[in-house]
Amino acid sequence: MKIQVCVLHEGRVLTGGEELLDKPGIKWIDVLAPNEPELMKLGERFSLHKLAIEDCLHLDQRPKLEEYPNHQFIVLQGFTASKDICDLTLQEHHFFLGPDWLISVHELPFDAHDEVRRRVENEPRATLERGADFILYLLADTLIDKQFPILDTFADELEDLEVAIFEHAEKHHLQRIFELKRMLVTFRRVLSPQRDVVGLMSRRGIPNIQEKTTLYFRDVYDHLVRLYEQIDSGRDILGNAMDGYLSMVANKTNDITKQLTIFATIFLPLSFIVGFFGQNFDALSGTGFYYAMWAMIVAFPIALIFWFRHKQWI
Structure with missing residues (x-):
């Protein structure tokens, strides 16, 4: 003290x-x-x-x-x-x-x-x-x-x-x-x-x-x-x-969800195409179907990207 x-x-x-x-x-x-x-x-x-x-x-x-x-x-x-x-x-x-x-x-x-x-x-x-x-x-x-x-x-x-x-x-x-x-x-x-x-x-x-x-x-x-x-x-x-x-x-989470959704949407038709043309049928075999498959694999993603840009999603 x-x-x-x-x-x-x-x-x-x-x-x-x-x-x-x-x-x-x-x-x-x-x-x-x-x-x-x-x-x-x-x-x-x-x-x-x-x-x-x-x-x-x-x-x-x-x-x-x-x-x-x-x-x-x-x-x-x-x-x-x-x-x-x-x-x-x-x-x-x-x-x-x-x-x-x-x-x-x-x-x-x-x-x-x-x-x-x-x-x-x-x-x-x-x-x-x-x-x-x-x-x-x-x-x-x-x-x-x-x-x-x-x-x-x-x-x-x-x-x-x-x-x-x-x-x-x-x-x-x-x-x-x-x-x-x-x-x-x-x-x-x-x-x-x-x-x-x-x-x-x-x-x-x-x-x-x-x-x-x-x-x-x-x-x-x-x-x-x-x-x-x-x-x-x-x-x-x-x-x-x-x-x-x-x-x-929340905005960051929405951006991540948006990006993942875009990637999933782009690969969804590709998965369908690969699965469809990958079937083991004689009718789906041949050079024409082979080129058609690759054309769709390239065309679908490009078309989706242009569609997303048109909608201003990306």
Whole structure:
């Protein structure tokens, strides 16, 4: 468990570890990889509810906002992606918001927290002086904004996949479509309830959230709406890609069936001619019948080919 503390003290931002917990002033306490004993000590110091502490120790919580006697407990989630856009890592963040302090708890490192910390250190008046709820806004905003590049990469890959399908559909394209579909479903499952949580924080009357800060949470809500619209758009395009793949495979199957039918039709009269003139009868023997047989063997296929061209079948 690693604790980093930022305290606004006498107009300056002090940064350090647990030694700053007793310093007076607005505090932001960031907890990385929490463990139960240390988190319980922190809970006793700030009177955190045991149910909220228990939620921090068990990941895969649903995004939510819960009110307790002296603080709010907020769960927000996001994703980080590796080189493969479908290889997503869930970033689950828990927040305890008090009158003049904010405790952020997360299991995995997140570079957005470092960005906010540098901003707090460089611009104390524009950040920490506005209150702990404004730091919560900054963290929520950076968490949500990190999702846009993932969906942009998803859109680019989907566009390339569509082009590849219409050029030459292959089996691995279908597998990739299903992988992208699962990725999009995961995104929607996480971001859909999160809109309600941020929507609550953008309303007036929530304890420990100033009225002026609700305007900033409204901006985060707008970003979530945009993300949700991108997800719906991506789902529609993904459905079009699936339809395009199935259409290309069906057309390819029809072309193969058509070619095989043409070959079978060409050889069908030949089989009949060979079978008919190959009968062991004296009446069918002789030079005339021999030349007639070869004339029909050559004439029938040529006539069929011209007929198929006339009908535009080949």
